[in-house]
Amino acid sequence: MNAAPETGYGQHVAIIGLGLIGGSIARGLRVAGGAASIVGCVATTEDAKRAVELGIVDEATTDLGKAVAGADLVVVAVPVGAMADVFADLARAMPAAAVITDVGSVKMAVITAAREQLGARIGRFVPGHPIAGTEHSGLEAGFGALYEDRRVILTPTPETDRDAFAAVEALWRALGARVTEMDAAHHDEVLAATSHLPHVLAFALVDTLARMAERTEIFEYAAGGFADFTRIASSDPALWSDIVSANRDAVLPVLDRYIGDLEALRGAIAGRDGAMLTSAFGRAKQARDRFASQYIQDQG
Amino acid sequence: MNAAPETGYGQHVAIIGLGLIGGSIARGLRVAGGAASIVGCVATTEDAKRAVELGIVDEATTDLGKAVAGADLVVVAVPVGAMADVFADLARAMPAAAVITDVGSVKMAVITAAREQLGARIGRFVPGHPIAGTEHSGLEAGFGALYEDRRVILTPTPETDRDAFAAVEALWRALGARVTEMDAAHHDEVLAATSHLPHVLAFALVDTLARMAERTEIFEYAAGGFADFTRIASSDPALWSDIVSANRDAVLPVLDRYIGDLEALRGAIAGRDGAMLTSAFGRAKQARDRFASQYIQDQG
Ligand SMILES: NC(=O)c1ccc[n+]([C@@H]2O[C@H](COP(=O)([O-])OP(=O)(O)OC[C@H]3O[C@@H](n4cnc5c(N)ncnc54)[C@H](OP(=O)(O)O)[C@@H]3O)[C@@H](O)[C@H]2O)c1
Ligand SMILES: NC(=O)c1ccc[n+]([C@@H]2O[C@H](COP(=O)([O-])OP(=O)(O)OC[C@H]3O[C@@H](n4cnc5c(N)ncnc54)[C@H](OP(=O)(O)O)[C@@H]3O)[C@@H](O)[C@H]2O)c1
Numbered sequence: 001m002n003a004a005p006e007t008g009y010g011q012h013v014a015i016i017g018l019g020l021i022g023g024s025i026a027r028g029l030r031v032a033g034g035a036a037s038i039v040g041c042v043a044t045t046e047d048a049k050r051a052v053e054l055g056i057v058d059e060a061t062t063d064l065g066k067a068v069a070g071a072d073l074v075v076v077a078v079p080v081g082a083m084a085d086v087f088a089d090l091a092r093a094m095p096a097a098a099v100i101t102d103v104g105s106v107k108m109a110v111i112t113a114a115r116e117q118l119g120a121r122i123g124r125f126v127p128g129h130p131i132a133g134t135e136h137s138g139l140e141a142g143f144g145a146l147y148e149d150r151r152v153i154l155t156p157t158p159e160t161d162r163d164a165f166a167a168v169e170a171l172w173r174a175l176g177a178r179v180t181e182m183d184a185a186h187h188d189e190v191l192a193a194t195s196h197l198p199h200v201l202a203f204a205l206v207d208t209l210a211r212m213a214e215r216t217e218i219f220e221y222a223a224g225g226f227a228d229f230t231r232i233a234s235s236d237p238a239l240w241s242d243i244v245s246a247n248r249d250a251v252l253p254v255l256d257r258y259i260g261d262l263e264a265l266r267g268a269i270a271g272r273d274g275a276m277l278t279s280a281f282g283r284a285k286q287a288r289d290r291f292a293s294q295y296i297q298d299q300g
Numbered sequence: 301m302n303a304a305p306e307t308g309y310g311q312h313v314a315i316i317g318l319g320l321i322g323g324s325i326a327r328g329l330r331v332a333g334g335a336a337s338i339v340g341c342v343a344t345t346e347d348a349k350r351a352v353e354l355g356i357v358d359e360a361t362t363d364l365g366k367a368v369a370g371a372d373l374v375v376v377a378v379p380v381g382a383m384a385d386v387f388a389d390l391a392r393a394m395p396a397a398a399v400i401t402d403v404g405s406v407k408m409a410v411i412t413a414a415r416e417q418l419g420a421r422i423g424r425f426v427p428g429h430p431i432a433g434t435e436h437s438g439l440e441a442g443f444g445a446l447y448e449d450r451r452v453i454l455t456p457t458p459e460t461d462r463d464a465f466a467a468v469e470a471l472w473r474a475l476g477a478r479v480t481e482m483d484a485a486h487h488d489e490v491l492a493a494t495s496h497l498p499h500v501l502a503f504a505l506v507d508t509l510a511r512m513a514e515r516t517e518i519f520e521y522a523a524g525g526f527a528d529f530t531r532i533a534s535s536d537p538a539l540w541s542d543i544v545s546a547n548r549d550a551v552l553p554v555l556d557r558y559i560g561d562l563e564a565l566r567g568a569i570a571g572r573d574g575a576m577l578t579s580a581f582g583r584a585k586q587a588r589d590r591f592a593s594q595y596i597q598d599q600g
Pocket of ligand 1: 018076077105106128236
């Protein structure tokens, strides 16, 4: 039995930005086979040429107006800080009925930018965030299976049209993702804790060690645990600077809480308070083991 | 061509503690095939029975004296904090010529304990630490290939006999490891940075999040980056409490340096200082990428 491809998201899809996230959407849509055309918008003519060569999209252009001219659905997959400018251009160039969604890792800042730039089209806008990624970025980094069995959080505004929401939901379903709805402010708090804070901590650790005199040797004697722990510190610096700045108000409280807890642990280490250390580490292990058994499919 | 198994470590090997580290040594020696007998010492008769059933050792006992009676080489693979007691028993029970080595993650504290307990036998003692492990522990956690292509750091004291050092080097070679020699205090500083600090940071993060009101939801929306970042927080709490306490004097300075750097980043986030964030994250990415390309064989 061959199920007909899911097409509730429209025939013509335009993707602004073909990096890890946008490029993976394009590749996944190809495989799913429901869209009549996929057009990509990128920054340079070289990337446009390369995107078509790689078979990611049917057409690629550096001209946003051209990219979205016939679009039913526009996916904005650029860094959060670049979205306001893209929205301003879209408000001028997009067909009136087209649905617009984004993939930004922060939702409140993107919604504010959308309200300011999209004007009367705000009802067509469905804010979204796929909970999937790797530490790689750029045109070559994407892959079609990135969203399979992953969660995508949609954070509609009070103005969001029902049919626009349904179209974006259909897009992610076609890519194999599981869609959840959430309040935007709450999304930003949850992601500050599980994603933005860990990135800051990993970047900070590697930077601290890299600036120590013995740095070469330090890395030479690091093992598998260190490799896993620091993987996310190989992520794109500009993208993550952008994310933590845009989500500052949610990142700071959880960062402060962490620094406070770390200082308490420091006290316990200084005082060789084994009972306190064992109980804090034990609570952590219990929570991590529960997380692993519930949410990680591919445990190594 | 079948190379004769490496046997420079002696015919009769006793391993005190058959957890992840000791059990992996036993399993690896079985495969290497150079020892005439491998005897394990464990805490309970159930574990002794199970260890023989699993085929990890030829014999297992809860009686340390029995375990080491005919040994050429004794490997102590218990938590760092338990080593002093084991050394005290060994000083009474071990044949005079037997070589003794340990696998503890901290070296200065173990050497101090060895000096206090081993007395005249201190020349037979070769402190060691395999840079290999997983977040699992116990009798079932070990595997014979754990040390293949891994580094083992030996930190001999001025008293260490040359032949004892050579025997322990031969043991690790037989298991496929690469042996390096290092000063014990320096070892403790390097490992504080690459292993002990990351464990503290990972335990602290998971504990911070687990104690937040929204904890269930937080973990539900965590992705692959979080799973990798927190893997080491599934390690044994008592073992790691023991390690950071034993290595307190090396852990505190690098932890303080880290907290200072994290507070500077906090200031940059609060001030939305994108340039500062991008440059710190960028230095980290550069160092992590270099580390990955030089030292990680099995990149995902
Ligand atoms: N990485 C993750 O794990 C992850 C996960 C979920 C969501 N997201 C979100 O997904 C979005 C894209 O991230 P990504 O990981 O796909 O990054 P990426 O691989 O670096 O791709 C970003 C894309 O945006 C373009 N771009 C960069 N700066 C721009 C600007 N100022 N104006 C217009 N276009 C610009 C890039 O073009 P050039 O290559 O020519 O610069 C590239 O096509 C971000 O909003 C991010 O928050 C990321
Ligand atoms: N885990 C790593 O990644 C790693 C890496 C390199 C070195 N090390 C070092 O290797 C050593 C062993 O660690 P492991 O990971 O193998 O831990 P493990 O799997 O928990 O094994 C520890 C072994 O020591 C025994 N033991 C525990 N407490 C004891 C005590 N008070 N007296 C005597 N025996 C005791 C345990 O017996 P029971 O099961 O009956 O308690 C078990 O056989 C530690 O010194 C550690 O620092 C660990």
